[in-house]
Amino acid sequence: SSVGDCSLALAGLRGCVSQSEPCYAGPFFKEVKRDEREEEDERSGSDSVINEGIIFYNEKIQPVDSEYKEGREYILSEFIKEGSYGEVHSAQDVNTGFKFAVKKIAMKRFNSEEVGAWSTLRSPCVAELFGVVREGPYVLLFMDLKAGSLGQLIMQRGRLPEDLGLHYQLQILTALEYLAKKKVVHLDIKADNVLLSEDGRDACLCDFGHAERLDNGGQSLSGSKDLKGSETHMAPEIVKGEPRGAKADVWSSCCMFLHMLSGCQPWTRYYSCRLYLKIASDPPPLREIPPNCSHLTFEVLKAGLQKDPAKRSSASSLKEKTARALEEVGGLVSPVKGPYAEPLYFP
Ligand SMILES: Oc1ccc(F)cc1Nc1nc(-c2ccncc2)cs1
Numbered sequence: 330s331s332v333g334d335c336s337l338a339l340a341g342l343r344g345c346v347s348q349s350e351p352c353y354a355g356p357f358f359k360e361v362k363r364d365e366r367e368e369e370d371e372r373s374g375s376d377s378v379i380n381e382g383i384i385f386y387n388e389k390i391q392p393v394d395s396e397y398k399e400g401r402e403y404i405l406s407e408f409i410k411e412g413s414y415g416e417v418h419s420a421q422d423v424n425t426g427f428k429f430a431v432k433k434i435a436m437k438r439f440n441s442e443e444v445g446a447w448s449t450l451r452s453p454c455v456a457e458l459f460g461v462v463r464e465g466p467y468v469l470l471f472m473d474l475k476a477g478s479l480g481q482l483i484m485q486r487g488r489l490p491e492d493l494g495l496h497y498q499l500q501i502l503t504a505l506e507y508l509a510k511k512k513v514v515h516l517d518i519k520a521d522n523v524l525l526s527e528d529g530r531d532a533c534l535c536d537f538g539h540a541e542r543l544d545n546g547g548q549s550l551s552g553s554k555d556l557k558g559s560e561t562h563m564a565p566e567i568v569k570g571e572p573r574g575a576k577a578d579v580w581s582s583c584c585m586f587l588h589m590l591s592g593c594q595p596w597t598r599y600y601s602c603r604l605y606l607k608i609a610s611d612p613p614p615l616r617e618i619p620p621n622c623s624h625l626t627f628e629v630l631k632a633g634l635q636k637d638p639a640k641r642s643s644a645s646s647l648k649e650k651t652a653r654a655l656e657e658v659g660g661l662v663s664p665v666k667g668p669y670a671e672p673l674y675f676p
Pocket residue numbers: 409410412413417430431432470471472473474475476477478521522524535536537538
C-alpha cells in the first residue's frame with residue numbers, strides 16, 4: 330500500500346509494538362488518517378506519543394509492555410551515516426545488550442516500499458530487517474549492525490585488487506539475482522550500501538529506501554520516473570525516464586565495480602556537470618576499466634554496461650561470467666586489509 334503523509338498503523342496492531350515470527354509477507358502498513366489528538370500529542374511531546382510496529386528479531390530486540398521507545402527500551406549511540414531518507418545510528422537494547430543499527434526517518438519522507446520490499450527478502454547477501462517501529466512523527470527501521478561498508482573499504486585502500494573486486498561483484502550479483510526472483514529492484518546500488526562482515530569477506534546489500542516492486546513483466550510497478558539513486562551509478566533508462574526493471578541494478582553494480590577497480594566513481598574524471606545528459610548520450614564508460622584488468626573482467630563490464638537494458642546481461646548471467654573471471658585470475662588471493670593504492674585518477 331502506498332502511504333502519503335498520513336500516519337502509519339499496522340493492520341490490527343494499532344498502538345502496540347508486537348513481536349512476530351519473520352513474516353516477510355510483504356507490506357503490512359495501512360493508511361489511516363491522523364487525528365487531532367495525535368497531532369496535539371506530538372506537538373506537546375507527551376509520553377502518550379503513538380508507538381507501534383513489528384519486531385521480527387524478538388530474542389534480541391525486546392519490546393516491554395508492547396512498547397519499544399528510544400531512550401527507554403533501546404538507546405541510540407554513535408551516528409553511522411546519512412542513509413536514504415534518514416540518519417543511521419548504532420543502538421543497543423537496554424534489556425538484552427544486543428547492538429543493532431537504526432535508521433530514523435521522518436514520517437513525511439518515509440517510503441513504505443523500504444519495508445514492503447525489504448520485508449519479503451531473506452538471503453545471506455541481503456541485510457536482515459529486524460523490525461520497524463513508528464514513534465510519533467518518525468519511523469524507525471532496525472537492522473543488523475555491520476563492521477562497515479564497501480565504500481569505507483575503498484576509501485581506506487584507494488582502490489581494490491582485481492580479485493577482491495570480482496569477489497564482491499560476485500556477491501552483489503548473487504543478491505541482485507535473488508532480488509530479481511523476488512521482483513524487487515533496489516535502485517541505489519553503490520559501495521556505501523554494501524555492508525561487510527567483520528573479516529570483510531562477506532558483503533550484503535542494505536538500504537532499500539529507493540526500492541520498487543516489479544510486475545510480472547519485470548517493469549516497476551510504481552511507474553514513477555523520478556531520478557533515484559546516485560547520479561554516477563544511474564542507468565541510461567533511469568536518466569531518460571524510460572521504464573525501469575532489474576537491469577537498472579545490473580548497470581549500477583558495474584558502476585560500483587568500476588569504482589572498486591579504479592577508486593573513482595565513473596564519469597567524474599571526465600565531467601563535473603550534471604551527468605544525466607552524458608549517461609544518456611555518451612557511450613558506456615568502458616574507457617574507465619583499468620588497462621591491466623583481465624580480458625574476462627573486461628567482458629563482465631562490457632556485458633553489464635550495455636546501454637540498452639534489453640541487450641544488457643541479467644544479474645544471473647553476469648554472475649556466471651564474474652565467477653569465471655574470478656577463477657581465471659586465480660580466485661580470491663588478496664587480503665581484505667592491504668596496502669593503499671592510489672586511485673587511477675586518469676587512465
Ligand atoms: O536503510 C536502512 C535501514 C535501517 C538501517 F538500520 C540502516 C539503513 N541503511 C544503512 N545502514 C548502513 C549501515 C548499517 C549498519 N552498519 C553500518 C552501516 C549503511 S546504509
